[in-house]
Amino acid sequence: MDVKVIQDLCISCGLCVSNCPEVFSWDDDEKAHVSSEQVNAELEDCVQDAADGCPTDAIETT
Numbered sequence: 792m793d794v795k796v797i798q799d800l801c802i803s804c805g806l807c808v809s810n811c812p813e814v815f816s817w818d819d820d821e822k823a824h825v826s827s828e829q830v831n832a833e834l835e836d837c838v839q840d841a842a843d844g845c846p847t848d849a850i851e852t853t
């Protein structure tokens with residue numbers, strides 16, 4: 792799975808960073824970003840939950 796955050800859409804609610812800190816963290820602008828776009832299989836559920844729960848659909852998975 793590949794994941795990215797569309798930073799223009801991120802409202803910094805913190806959901807993804809709280810729920811899946813192995814993948815999401817804050818950048819210098821206090822927007823979420825991904826540490827690595829390539830997600831290991833064991834983290835895919837966590838990333839998908841974050842994408843589904845993001846209030847602005849800022850998280851894209853492929």
Ligand code: SF4
Binds near residue numbers: 800804805808841844
């Ligand atoms: S869940 Fe969405 S809006 Fe909230 S911090 Fe993550 S990317 Fe930003």
